[in-house]
């Protein structure tokens with residue numbers, strides 16, 4: 001009888017891979033089909049490949065896109081990283097958003113390529129590790145949080161309406177002081193408005209109210225996040241959570257949530273007791289993190305570029321959405 005000794009987990013080599021989400025201003029992104037002779041040949045993937053010894057991730061990305069597509073990367077932002085185990089290898093995939101490039105895009109390895117919209121992907125099959133990445137592509141850059149208790153219900157409705165007209169597509173109803181009946185009524189109005197614009201609404205902390213009002217999901221508080229051991233009703237809608245440190249980020253990762261909000265970046269009126277993270281710490285704790293992260297705390301829409309340069313999905317804002 002032969003015995004196979006499996007290496008202990010810490011000795012399983014991880015293959016570092018860079019993958020490019022090459023984006024057009026209208027939201028289209030490029031997929032490429034893996035050529036014959038490679039594992040998973042015929043599957044669709046984001047252009048990219050293995051990081052070679054001594055290369056930085058960005059250098060590897062630039063080299064791969066030049067070799068595979070004949071383009072020079074002008075501007076790329078780090079985004080999500082995820083580790084996935086295939087039968088052939090364990091890979092750590094570092095996804096970048098490539099928003100500016102130079103040169104005529106020509107598939108140089110005879111691979112098929114195709115521009116796709118996140119809402120209607122028309123090619124298949126896609127590499128198994130990429131499912132959550134396609135979900136993350138559906139999330140917008142801006143996440144608004146209501147402040148009706150501060151500015152009044154009518155003003156809040158007007159502001160949200162204007163913001164929706166200006167392109168807002170994701171918002172959270174967070175009215176901790178509002179009495180339940182009023183909250184339900186407010187939520188129903190916001191949801192009706194949002195759905196006219198195909199925008200999604202999450203309700204803070206109350207999954208039951210979310211279901212009853214026809215909201216698109218729930219946003220967990222950091223305390224809820226640390227208490228629960230499985231995601232609330234995985235069949236039902238989006239689930240995000242508020243985080244302030246690496247421990248909470250890890251809890252959200254284990255629950256396989258759709259996204260997190262991390263902050264405060266700067267000190268804020270709404271969370272006066274929490275020490276601000278600043279951009280440097282923000283970037284370092286979300287490095288190699290697998291879920292999309294919105295930065296929160298004292299930010300305005302002008303901070304979107306820096307947030308995305310630090311690896312964020314985008315920014316969450318309580319004030320200044322409209």
Ligand SMILES: Nc1nc2c([nH]c(=O)n2[C@H]2C[C@H](O)[C@@H](COP(=O)(O)OP(=O)(O)OP(=O)(O)O)O2)c(=O)[nH]1
Nearest residue numbers: 017018019045046047048049050091093127129130
């Ligand atoms: N490029 C890319 N690879 C991905 C994605 N998703 C995913 O699981 N992978 C996996 C598949 C492979 O196991 C690994 C990439 O390895 P590869 O063989 O394509 O790398 P390479 O282009 O450097 O190829 P080679 O020179 O070694 O032949 O990462 C993705 O979206 N893009």
